[in-house]
Amino acid sequence: MLPVMPLFASPSPAALLRRAAAVAMLLAAGLAQAQFVWVDPKGVRHYSDQPPPPGTSPARILKAPGLPTISVQPAAPAATAPAARSALPLPAPLVPANPASPAAPGDSAATAKQATKGPQTLAEKDADFRKRLKDSQEADLKTQEQARIAAQKTEHCGEVRKAKQMLDSGIRIADVGTDGQKRYLSDAERTQRSARANAMAAECN
Numbered sequence: 001m002l003p004v005m006p007l008f009a010s011p012s013p014a015a016l017l018r019r020a021a022a023v024a025m026l027l028a029a030g031l032a033q034a035q036f037v038w039v040d041p042k043g044v045r046h047y048s049d050q051p052p053p054p055g056t057s058p059a060r061i062l063k064a065p066g067l068p069t070i071s072v073q074p075a076a077p078a079a080t081a082p083a084a085r086s087a088l089p090l091p092a093p094l095v096p097a098n099p100a101s102p103a104a105p106g107d108s109a110a111t112a113k114q115a116t117k118g119p120q121t122l123a124e125k126d127a128d129f130r131k132r133l134k135d136s137q138e139a140d141l142k143t144q145e146q147a148r149i150a151a152q153k154t155e156h157c158g159e160v161r162k163a164k165q166m167l168d169s170g171i172r173i174a175d176v177g178t179d180g181q182k183r184y185l186s187d188a189e190r191t192q193r194s195a196r197a198n199a200m201a202a203e204c205n
Contacts, residue, residue, distance in 0.1 A: 009019035050122055058136050064129070128175035157204035164197040 038052040039045050039060045046052070052061060120128070166173065173185045185193070 033062075035065055036061070046132075051125045054128065054132070058133055064133075067125070153204070157201075158195060160200045160204060164194070164201050167194040167197055 034048050036051055037045065037047055039062065040056075045062070051064070058105055167190065173190065175183050175185055176182055
């Protein structure tokens with residue numbers, strides 16, 4: 001009597017290792033080809049060929065076309081509830097209808113326009129992401145420029161008040177002429193400089 005051979009032989013341990021290695025290589029290749037990498041508020045890192053959703057902070061965007069790759073450790077996930085409780089589905093909240101308060105005209109117009117236009121394409125999402133990133137960078141530069149101008153004005157006004165106090169003190173003020181010789185201001189020159197200092201001090205108030 002001939003021995004009965006099984007129709008499907010169990011794969012050997014070496015074959016299982018080769019399959020697992022092939023799956024890992026495919027996953028690694030997919031992550032390497034991702035054009036956008038970002039971390040959501042829960043600390044989960046996302047890999048995609050589409051830009052992150054609107055409202056994502058530029059600090060959470062780790063990789064994007066035209067930006068240097070940033071290595072950031074994801075935040076630790078929040079403590080989860082017990083398994084028995086999380087397994088139970090939560091009921092959806094009931095929102096009572098209020099026919100007395102119709103939707104705003106602007107909201108209905110925007111919804112109708114979006115429905116007519118359809119979902120955003122990949123190019124539109126990329127353009128929207130780049131615009132939000134550019135607006136954020138321009139806002140930062142504007143804030144820095146305003147801080148620099150405010151610091152210069154503070155320093156200038158301090159010098160003006162110091163000069164005004166000296167002119168109002170009545171002490172003799174010396175000056176150096178174009179010939180390099182030291183001389184004291186006359187009463188007319190003192191009055192002229194005092195008037196100019198008062199006008200500049202008024203602008204600092």
